[in-house]
Amino acid sequence: MSVAEKISIRELRNRVEGDLRQKLARESVLADEESLRPYECDGLSAYRRLPLVVTLPDTVEQVRDVVRYCHGNGIPIVARGAGTGLSGGALPIEEGVILSLAKFNKILDVDTGNRTALVQPGVRNLAISEAVSHLGLYYAPDPSSQIACTIGGNVAENAGGLHCLKYGLTVHNILKLKIVTVDGELVTIGLDSLDSPGYDFLALMTGSEGLLGIIVEVTVRLLPKPECAKVIMASFDDVEKAGNAVSDIIAAGILPGGLEMMDNPAIRATEDFVHAGYDIDAAAILLCEVDGTPEEVDDEIERVRRVLEASGCIQMQVAADDEQRQLFWSGRKAAFPAVGRISPDYYCIDGTIPRKALGDVLNRIEDLSSEYGLRVVNVFHAGDGNLHPLILYDGNIEGELERTEQLAGKILEMCIEVGGTITGEHGVGMEKIDHMCVQFNAAELTQFHAVKEAFDPGRLLNPDKAVPTLHRCAEFGAMHVHKGQLKFPEIERF
């Protein structure tokens, strides 16, 4: 930034700070550098920018005031929950404000008869389940960052989690939203009934990454807690056999609560870290969890067992009790920190592919890994084909980051090539914005822009995110973790 630009940002900041202080409480407007720093990035910590100011409204009226002010003055707005996102969706815009919903952390109502909860957007995902646990209910979508991430952010990203094969994504688990549109209007989308008249704006808003409106209220569906759950762990001497076993389980008409896979590098890294008893010589490990009533679980585990036997696994084991079940899962859940121990940096990919392509894609990733001279560790939501290849590198070595980004790009393009998508759950944000140009053609991107225009013709809501302009289609985003300093290191990650 030039000196002139720096001065004008400073002047703009002073003006905006002054104006917003008329509308919000003193402590709800942050403008000094030290206070802004915690907001300079989200979970994609490689990219940092200071916003003009950070606003922390207390009420919906204040949210509307901030939005109307920004709209009237052409100031971009980036909404933020807990800032745990992995694609830079909450990365600030330099000439824009951060609109934090962190203070909106109340559960407003729980309707036990209809099994719904009315919550504010800043309520943590896990807090919802915790609040209704005593009623025998829970909120099903469980992204790995659920102890910290907020429901508003979940809606913005259409978050998934470990159990979405059986229980769906966020879009399947909400009924109603209240949003503030870019001109400050409060609009209710959906109803308390299972459907609502008109276009399905609920589906359109979910996963719109803060580009169409600011979420100020969410009505979530609650489910009765499963009575019990059992997990079976199977080891394979061949990655394709493991991939085929996944298909066989589905073909047998079984819908597991969770179905996860790790390749050998992932097994070694995680076993070294948590000592869960994984077979470190196995080419791949499958973890398959079923839930339901005790009779149903025993039934299903038996059926899974028969399928795995026929699939040629080396060995399999049903967790003896709940404690061992948690132990089996602990390694898979700790995959990111485990990998952080064995490499100064890693780059996480979030593609989804048809399940049948799993074996083929893994083999090709192994070839690419040799070609680029970079280790790759693979963990998957095998049940829905959402894979997280982790490329290990050292950013201090000349050229390694560039090679990593090239390899990542090749893997993402492979996902598209086999009929998948570049992002299964982390969102596009700013990180994968140019790969949108590979996944969609110009006419499709233009249609997306037309939708945006219906909601935000001035492009003030989270600009330069999620949907690239045709002009922009050449840039590349990157995520890396430097020397294990992952933002929110204590959060479990898949």
Place this chain on the structure above:
Amino acid sequence: MSVDRSRELIDAVTASIESGKPLSIRGGNTKAFFGGPQTGEPLTMSGHSGMVSYEPTELVITARSGTLVTEIESTLKEQHQMLAFEPPCFGERATVGGTIGCGLSGPRRPYAGSVRDFVLGTRVVNGRGEDLRFGGQVMKNVAGYDVSRLMVGSMGTLGLLLEVSLKVLPAPRTECTLILEADRDGALEFQQRWSQRPSPISGTCHSGGLLHVRLSGSETGVASAKSKIGGDTLDDGDAFWTRLREHDHEFFKGTGRLWRLSIPQASPEPDLDGDSLMEWNGALRWVISDSPADRIRTAAAEAGGHATLFRNGGAETEAFHPLSGSLLKLHKKVKRAFDPKGVFNPGRMYRGL
């Protein structure tokens, strides 16, 4: 029967854009009674049919929009799979495109999900004559806005659907239907009690003092629930739920105005004149009534839901529940985003849309 009429259909859209004469898109025309009036040059999607791909182990089927729902269902049945949202056809020529456009789901909806929940991707022609693909064939896909799900229930007003990819589920291993005697309050109380814990209930219907309950799942799970619920077993349960879904059930005979109230499941029965049949664990109330539309819509809204004039409405009353001012404004803008010249099914959802 596999025929790809894409080129011809895209050309029809382009011609309509150029001439300014709108199109009236229909499949088997089985839902002509539903929604707003059909205006414009009829464009029939029948014949544009066939499976583009079906992967049972991927739990996904992709079909051209003119494919008969019955054809899809029989294809899935061979692999012990199903469309879990159990769509009503209202006629044997019903197409999957029309099903998506109308967004109607059947008795299994509250337990398994709605038609929109199972849409993974679409191929559509927009109002610029462009052949676009949104979503894909995988469930976990958050790239771009969810245009595919936006198409569901849009009554064909946002684009011409060429193909749709749907998630399918394994068919239940066993099912059985029980009949209990209950009045409306008793039925509501039963439903409430059984909603508090996971159960194999996959369908409910209360009408004329009888509560029908369908159980689906594993043999042991179904047997266990059956012994706890009691009641009589209905021999041909399948036939009952099919009749219910297709409105062949005796409740739906007759020419009175049929209202569809979608309200929170635990809602007490709205105080309306006329017969009522309750479905979806209480979340759907069918009411045959001559009461003024305002009264019925107010009752539904006060319960937290909405009311559709489903059948036998006549031309004067709008079929769908009116939208708030700000919501209607957004509808018009989104409509323009997809169909700037207004060629797709004008008025089929709301007047002026």
